[in-house]
Amino acid sequence: xxxxxxxxxxxxxxxxxxxxxxxxxxxxxxxxxxxxxxxxxxxxxxxxxxxxxxxxxxxxxxxxxxxxxxxxxxxxxxxxxxxxxxxxxxxxxxxxxxxxxxxxxxxxxxxxxxxxxxxxxxxxxxxxxxxxxxxxxxxxxxxxxxxxxxxxxxxxxxxx
Amino acid sequence: xxxxxxxxxxxxxxxxxxxxxxxxxxxxxxxxxxxxxxxxxxxxxxxxxxxxxxxxxxxxxxxxxxxxxxxxxxxxxxxxxxxxxxxxxxxxxxxxxxxxxxxxxxxxxxxxxxxxxxxxxxxxxxxxxxxxxxxxxxxxxxxxxxxxxxxxxxxxxxxx
DNA sequence: GGTCCTTGGTTGAGTGTTCAACTAGCACTG
DNA sequence: CAGTGCTAGTTGAACACTCAACCAAGGACC
Numbered sequence: 001x002x003x004x005x006x007x008x009x010x011x012x013x014x015x016x017x018x019x020x021x022x023x024x025x026x027x028x029x030x031x032x033x034x035x036x037x038x039x040x041x042x043x044x045x046x047x048x049x050x051x052x053x054x055x056x057x058x059x060x061x062x063x064x065x066x067x068x069x070x071x072x073x074x075x076x077x078x079x080x081x082x083x084x085x086x087x088x089x090x091x092x093x094x095x096x097x098x099x100x101x102x103x104x105x106x107x108x109x110x111x112x113x114x115x116x117x118x119x120x121x122x123x124x125x126x127x128x129x130x131x132x133x134x135x136x137x138x139x140x141x142x143x144x145x146x147x148x149x150x151x152x153x154x155x156x157x158x159x160x
Numbered sequence: 161x162x163x164x165x166x167x168x169x170x171x172x173x174x175x176x177x178x179x180x181x182x183x184x185x186x187x188x189x190x191x192x193x194x195x196x197x198x199x200x201x202x203x204x205x206x207x208x209x210x211x212x213x214x215x216x217x218x219x220x221x222x223x224x225x226x227x228x229x230x231x232x233x234x235x236x237x238x239x240x241x242x243x244x245x246x247x248x249x250x251x252x253x254x255x256x257x258x259x260x261x262x263x264x265x266x267x268x269x270x271x272x273x274x275x276x277x278x279x280x281x282x283x284x285x286x287x288x289x290x291x292x293x294x295x296x297x298x299x300x301x302x303x304x305x306x307x308x309x310x311x312x313x314x315x316x317x318x319x320x
Numbered sequence: 321g322g323t324c325c326t327t328g329g330t331t332g333a334g335t336g337t338t339c340a341a342c343t344a345g346c347a348c349t350g
Numbered sequence: 351c352a353g354t355g356c357t358a359g360t361t362g363a364a365c366a367c368t369c370a371a372c373c374a375a376g377g378a379c380c
Contacts, residue, residue, distance in 0.1 A: 098329080134301060138174045333369095
């Protein structure tokens with residue numbers, strides 16, 4: 001079942017820098033946020049998710065899903081953001097267990113303020129080093145990889 | 161100085177799944193390690209770095225560099241691994257400030273035991289979803305990105 | 321409308337991680 | 351060889367994150 005043939009050197013040449021990117025990139029982005037604005041990368045991700053949500057609100061569970069963070073983490077992060085006035089939590093009238101998170105004006109403002117610097121970093125970390133063709137080619141590949149990592153609840157996968 | 165033009169949709173299609181991969185992949189690998197063997201992804205990375213080091217040893221600072229982890233983290237991680245008998249710490253005779261970390265037999269054994277399962281996951285997360293051409297194409301690109309993230313001490317970069 | 325199972329969310333306690341302050345040893349200068 | 355400054359590593363204290371236990375509400379079934 002386990003394939004013991006080691007990675008080819010070409011595979012190594014993909015895996016190693018990928019791991020490097022995966023460990024360094026989040027920290028690099030986080031540092032930038034902490035430095036420029038008073039929000040962490042996690043906070044920023046939450047702000048973005050909420051700003052893009054239909055009706056501008058999300059249940060915590062959906063927020064967790066859309067940010068790829070655990071529910072307990074989202075629960076605490078949102079709690080902290082509520083304290084700082086970035087988001088609001090409203091009890092869902094439909095399901096009294098659920099809570100919706102929405103952006104406050106301050107949250108929206110923080111997001112807008114953080115955006116340009118973030119964009120700048122994204123370019124300098126990533127797109128400044130990729131040709132347009134590479135960008136075009138990378139999209140579908142990354143989408144496939146991201147999908148492969150979601151498995152826990154695969155929507156329409158054959159039972160394996 | 162800051163380029164405020166938002167990402168193109170093609171860039172979005174790269175950035176979003178990349179962030180997803182970057183947040184989910186480390187956790188997925190870590191879970192596997194925690195489950196299969198008694199080592200974390202961080203531990204495993206340390207074991208690999210040491211096993212590949214010239215003379216089989218590295219100063220903590222170099223270990224931090226080669227694993228892309230902070231020195232203080234490495235210091236604590238190594239301390240914990242010493243307690244568990246996976247590595248040994250030897251005072252460097254040349255520089256009495258420095259300490260070399262080396263693998264113990266147990267550490268080497270743990271690494272060997274963890275390797276096949278790890279390999280398996282690497283394939284199922286990554287290489288099972290890439291064609292050989294994609295692998296070949298991705299290597300140099302990722303190398304470039306990883307290099308772009310290292311900036312703190314750029315070896316031969318023009319002063320900017 | 322009671323019983324049982326599931327889902328949404330919170331929380332206590334433990335672990336991991338970071339930052340800044342610190343010790344100790346090296347290296348250069350005079 | 352005192353003085354200054356740098357580098358290797360450690361550590362306390364704060365913070366982030368996770369896991370598992372938990373409560374409260376919905377839903378299904380009888």
